[in-house]
Amino acid sequence: MKQVVVHPERCLGCMQCMAACAVAHSRSGQLYTALAERPLPRPRIHVGAGLYQEGFPNRCRHCDPAPCMLACLAGAIWREQETSTVFIDPDKCINCASCAMACPYGVIRFHQDPMAPPGKTVAVKCDNCDQRRARGLVPACVEVCKSGALTYEEMDEAMRRKTAAVARSVSAGAETSGIPAAIDLLMTVKKARLSL
Amino acid sequence: MEHLIIGNGIAGVCAAEAIRRLDPSAGITMIGDEDTLPYSRPMISMVLEGVLGEERLPVRSAGFYQQMGIKPVLGKRAVAVDIEGRRVEVEGCPPIAFDRLLIASGADPRRLEVEGSGLENIFYMRTKKDVRRMLAALPRARKALVLGGGLVGFKAAYGLLRRGLQVSMLITSDYPLAMQVDREAGGMILEKLVSRGLDVRTAISVEAFNGRGTVSGARLSDGSRLECDLVVVGKGVRPALSFLPAGVEKDLGVMVDQHLETSIKGIFAAGDAAECVDLARQKRWVNAIWPEAAAQGRIAGMNMAGRKVTYPGSLSRNVMRIFDLDVMTIGMVNPDPEDRNVQVLRHHDPVRGTYRKFVLRDDVLSGAMLINNIQQGGLFLSLIQNRTRLPLDPQKLLEPGFNPGRLRP
Numbered sequence: 001m002k003q004v005v006v007h008p009e010r011c012l013g014c015m016q017c018m019a020a021c022a023v024a025h026s027r028s029g030q031l032y033t034a035l036a037e038r039p040l041p042r043p044r045i046h047v048g049a050g051l052y053q054e055g056f057p058n059r060c061r062h063c064d065p066a067p068c069m070l071a072c073l074a075g076a077i078w079r080e081q082e083t084s085t086v087f088i089d090p091d092k093c094i095n096c097a098s099c100a101m102a103c104p105y106g107v108i109r110f111h112q113d114p115m116a117p118p119g120k121t122v123a124v125k126c127d128n129c130d131q132r133r134a135r136g137l138v139p140a141c142v143e144v145c146k147s148g149a150l151t152y153e154e155m156d157e158a159m160r161r162k163t164a165a166v167a168r169s170v171s172a173g174a175e176t177s178g179i180p181a182a183i184d185l186l187m188t189v190k191k192a193r194l195s196l
Numbered sequence: 197m198e199h200l201i202i203g204n205g206i207a208g209v210c211a212a213e214a215i216r217r218l219d220p221s222a223g224i225t226m227i228g229d230e231d232t233l234p235y236s237r238p239m240i241s242m243v244l245e246g247v248l249g250e251e252r253l254p255v256r257s258a259g260f261y262q263q264m265g266i267k268p269v270l271g272k273r274a275v276a277v278d279i280e281g282r283r284v285e286v287e288g289c290p291p292i293a294f295d296r297l298l299i300a301s302g303a304d305p306r307r308l309e310v311e312g313s314g315l316e317n318i319f320y321m322r323t324k325k326d327v328r329r330m331l332a333a334l335p336r337a338r339k340a341l342v343l344g345g346g347l348v349g350f351k352a353a354y355g356l357l358r359r360g361l362q363v364s365m366l367i368t369s370d371y372p373l374a375m376q377v378d379r380e381a382g383g384m385i386l387e388k389l390v391s392r393g394l395d396v397r398t399a400i401s402v403e404a405f406n407g408r409g410t411v412s413g414a415r416l417s418d419g420s421r422l423e424c425d426l427v428v429v430g431k432g433v434r435p436a437l438s439f440l441p442a443g444v445e446k447d448l449g450v451m452v453d454q455h456l457e458t459s460i461k462g463i464f465a466a467g468d469a470a471e472c473v474d475l476a477r478q479k480r481w482v483n484a485i486w487p488e489a490a491a492q493g494r495i496a497g498m499n500m501a502g503r504k505v506t507y508p509g510s511l512s513r514n515v516m517r518i519f520d521l522d523v524m525t526i527g528m529v530n531p532d533p534e535d536r537n538v539q540v541l542r543h544h545d546p547v548r549g550t551y552r553k554f555v556l557r558d559d560v561l562s563g564a565m566l567i568n569n570i571q572q573g574g575l576f577l578s579l580i581q582n583r584t585r586l587p588l589d590p591q592k593l594l595e596p597g598f599n600p601g602r603l604r605p
Contacts, residue, residue, distance in 0.1 A: 048599030048600070048601045050602055055601075056599065056600065056604065075256070094248075097522065097573075098515060104578035105575065106575045
């Protein structure tokens with residue numbers, strides 16, 4: 001089963017994944033009209049700035065066992081076994097923030113949502129784009145990512161690729177880190193700026 | 197293998213589920229004194245407030261016991277444990293034998309020992325039934341008195357206020373939530389409560405209640421009198437261990453090791469009844485909170501089923517939304533001011549309305565308190581739980597834009 005894999009070393013911090021995520025979870029599904037919707041659709045992936053201002057795309061890991069699920073007072077958080085996706089049921093959610101206190105990655109937000117009962121503030125997080133996947137589409141954040149920081153692939157495949165890259169990087173005469181030169185340059189500039 | 201679980205709360209439920217996952221054929225029996233599906237105790241205040249019906253409280257579906265192959269013995273209390281004979285005596289039914297026993301009996305409210313505390317309309321808010329009785333008393337109630345500035349007191353006061361009652365809250369310490377927050381945050385919370393019409397009195401307690409059958413007033417420690425027709429006592433809880441035999445080592449709660457096993461092999465304890473090491477304080481402590489009960493139940497269950505897993509220790513924590521103030525506290529937030537190994541960082545931002553405080557001991561985070569902007573609080577919880585040596589200047593934790601990306605090596 002394919003999953004979203006995050007490669008933070010490639011993130012440029014452009015935040016297009018955030019916009020795409022918000023649109024994917026809007027009523028209309030279109031950026032232009034989504035902007036006029038109330039409640040305003042919000043992203044479920046959060047790009048933060050790291051220590052040298054590099055981007056860090058932070059999204060739900062759908063942990064197993066999931067700390068948020070164990071901490072939920074209302075029994076609103078559940079896992080879909082087939083896709084291993086952790087969902088929050090907006091009808092059952094009581095907005096108590098117990099999940100926020102449990103989530104080690106800080107990816108749960110509290111606001112009104114087009115999919116929740118009108119006027120109700122609920123806990124909202126990544127749902128692995130289950131609506132898009134049902135239509136045969138890849139998750140919105142992956143579709144829009146230009147730098148390869150977000151990919152949608154078999155976890156085994158991703159691990160093999162990563163292992164191979166590490167193996168190459170330690171062999172004699174290795175030069176490439178596997179990261180495109182432009183991204184590498186940008187990261188180097190950011191790091192250099194910090195040390196100045 | 198016959199597993200017996202005393203307690204039908206979240207610790208017992210998580211234990212039963214863990215046992216069943218590892219051992220499809222094990223016998224599992226659960227004893228519970230409430231004749232009901234496992235439900236969310238922390239949510240009963242929402243029933244009092246009137247935003248939820250009682251039907252929303254269960255945390256497992258109606259077919260839970262049957263689907264999990266659990267034999268429920270509900271509406272009955274365990275009265276004694278026979279360690280040698282490996283069986284538990286239960287009121288009103290024959291003794292139940294076990295190979296492995298879990299004590300997940302939870303806690304009962306700390307009783308108030310003052311004159312008149314047996315009068316009608318003096319409530320302890322702990323169970324569904326307590327709230328049902330409170331709801332029945334509501335139509336004739338005007339002035340409520342809430343004792344205790346802890347979480348239960350808060351939730352009760354909030355619910356009663358929303359029901360249109362006049363509410364007075366008496367707090368023994370000089371600011372609310374003294375066990376959870378520091379003086380500065382306590383002040384912010386107090387201000388918020390007073391602005392919303394709650395009458396809060398600090399550094400005061402009740403000396404006696406009066407009334408004819410039903411409570412009608414209270415005499416306070418400063419000699420004054422207060423009229424009230426409904427009282428809620430929120431003075432904390434104590435492990436419910438009346439059935440515990442002398443052979444099992446106990447302090448305030450049942451002492452457990454890192455596998456949540458008691459001093460007697462094959463007998464485990466979890467949840468509000470268990471006492472283990474507190475990760476922030478680094479000493480034995482009972483942290484009677486829902487998420488720890490769930491976590492302990494799960495670990496205890498796995499150990500009972502034969503998978504040797506460890507539980508590092510518990511951590512006090514709470515999150516509450518008080519009107520538009522979000523308050524999260526994790527671990528030790530009021531350290532001993534004499535302790536030289538402790539470093540305290542804090543930042544109050546009146547413009548954003550946020551307050552952040554971190555307590556570090558030997559460069560390891562041991563406490564965090566956040567007011568507003570609490571969404572990433574779990575990150576601090578995991579830093580405390582894992583006793584992570586911070587890879588960055590701790591001052592950076594105070595920045596409003598702090599995110600997990602900053603912890604990358």
